[in-house]
Amino acid sequence: MQRENVRADKIVIFLYVLLLVMGWLTLCGASNGLDGVDFLAWESRTGKQLVWMGLAFVIGIVILKTEVRYIDTFSGFFYWVMMVILLLTPFVAKDIKGSRSWISLGFMNIQPAEFAKCATALFLARFLQQTDWRLDKFHNLVRTACIVLLPMALIVLQHETGTALVFAAFFLMFYREGMTGTILLLALSAIVYFVVGIKYSAVPVPGTLSSVGEFTVLILIALSSLGMLKVYRPRLRLTSRMLLAGVLIVLTGWLVSRFVHPFDVSWCLLILLVVEVCILLSQAIGERSVWNHFTLISLFVLGSMSFLYSADYALNHVLQPHQQGRVRVLLGMDEDLRGAGYNVNQAKIAIGSGGLTGKGFMNGTQTKLDYVPEQATDFIFCTVGEEEGFVGCLAVLVTYLCLILRLLFLAERQTSRFSRVYGYCVLCIFLFHLIVNIGMVIGLMPVIGIPLPLFSYGGSSLWGFTLLLFLFLRMDLESRSRSY
Numbered sequence: 001m002q003r004e005n006v007r008a009d010k011i012v013i014f015l016y017v018l019l020l021v022m023g024w025l026t027l028c029g030a031s032n033g034l035d036g037v038d039f040l041a042w043e044s045r046t047g048k049q050l051v052w053m054g055l056a057f058v059i060g061i062v063i064l065k066t067e068v069r070y071i072d073t074f075s076g077f078f079y080w081v082m083m084v085i086l087l088l089t090p091f092v093a094k095d096i097k098g099s100r101s102w103i104s105l106g107f108m109n110i111q112p113a114e115f116a117k118c119a120t121a122l123f124l125a126r127f128l129q130q131t132d133w134r135l136d137k138f139h140n141l142v143r144t145a146c147i148v149l150l151p152m153a154l155i156v157l158q159h160e161t162g163t164a165l166v167f168a169a170f171f172l173m174f175y176r177e178g179m180t181g182t183i184l185l186l187a188l189s190a191i192v193y194f195v196v197g198i199k200y201s202a203v204p205v206p207g208t209l210s211s212v213g214e215f216t217v218l219i220l221i222a223l224s225s226l227g228m229l230k231v232y233r234p235r236l237r238l239t240s241r242m243l244l245a246g247v248l249i250v251l252t253g254w255l256v257s258r259f260v261h262p263f264d265v266s267w268c269l270l271i272l273l274v275v276e277v278c279i280l281l282s283q284a285i286g287e288r289s290v291w292n293h294f295t296l297i298s299l300f301v302l303g304s305m306s307f308l309y310s311a312d313y314a315l316n317h318v319l320q321p322h323q324q325g326r327v328r329v330l331l332g333m334d335e336d337l338r339g340a341g342y343n344v345n346q347a348k349i350a351i352g353s354g355g356l357t358g359k360g361f362m363n364g365t366q367t368k369l370d371y372v373p374e375q376a377t378d379f380i381f382c383t384v385g386e387e388e389g390f391v392g393c394l395a396v397l398v399t400y401l402c403l404i405l406r407l408l409f410l411a412e413r414q415t416s417r418f419s420r421v422y423g424y425c426v427l428c429i430f431l432f433h434l435i436v437n438i439g440m441v442i443g444l445m446p447v448i449g450i451p452l453p454l455f456s457y458g459g460s461s462l463w464g465f466t467l468l469l470f471l472f473l474r475m476d477l478e479s480r481s482r483s484y
Contacts, residue, residue, distance in 0.1 A: 023455035030376040052459035056466040063470040068478040079123035086154035101158040114464030121425035129418040134178035162448030169432035173424040207258035218269035232293040351385030358389030419475035
């Protein structure tokens, strides 16, 4: 096959166009009030979205005609320019619902954070290609993580916490490039500790002054640390002895609290964990061959306990009142159907009312009466559920699944680390947006305000995803051209 006959991946382009069309039709339903609307008028959201879509196609075509060497060369410049723009944005942007992340251009507002995702992905790809680092070494991981943490911090300053969290998706790419799975284990542990510790913080352990949340998390920390000890030192008898001693002490403490005098049994677990750390550190000092393993387990125990108690403080003193309400509603601690839980509750009603096949295109009553806030942006998926029902929701999810799997296939077939790393960055961003957006609409994720890729209304979001996708298609095209 001749090099000039190689074309961009048709499957991805087809799925891209299909999602755009499905998204625009869904936007028509979300924008169709009782009095109807002129879908082609510039004053309507659908009319503006058509213009954004047209410009997105232009962007895609231009990118496909661009030489990859220019993309590689200017990726660092693009990143640092975006960081400067993110730094200046809070000072020049107008306040929109408490957020200063939108720069007004007169005829439209631009959100620089959407383009910062692409800039960060490109810079990560160039950085890892130039250094040829594996991320299984801690100092390499820290230096690479700083590239991600900088835009996250700048976006948080704009009061756009949800958009900042999207950058955490890059750590999935880190795992593909050699980051130890321990980091993902720590992240999963933190989520479990937070959910269990906070949700059951007000539920008492029968017969004690302890809370179920604190007590359960401390047990999980103890079992996890003993499990790690068993894996790293399988022949060490200390593990079984510590487990037996812990069970006896906690059981004795519970019996005393139950039948003699009530007290906080969690203190027994805290003392046990502190004793465990002291024993591990003494073993590490006495036997240099186990220094790393015992020290890391000790740090895991101390870090886990610190996270448990700092999470409660952060929830009650760091987060804003509306953010606290969202977390409490998500965890089932509060049922605020008129406040923090209103959006999710109305979205569930809209999706549930669609049934199997839906009410029909532009026949959704929840949509027409505008019961669901942000139904054209963050909660656009509920319009699919109401108008097209379960069948329509399944069709949309299958389309996204096909796109995700195709991106995974393309990323794995890349011949250069630059294009592979960038491909995985694109994949992770799409996957994060999809899971979190759908999850928050159906009440499984906190409402953090991020759009559904290529579906939600908005020029910045659409152009940002188009940049991400078509830059990768251009890299894949170059990779396949070289192989022939």
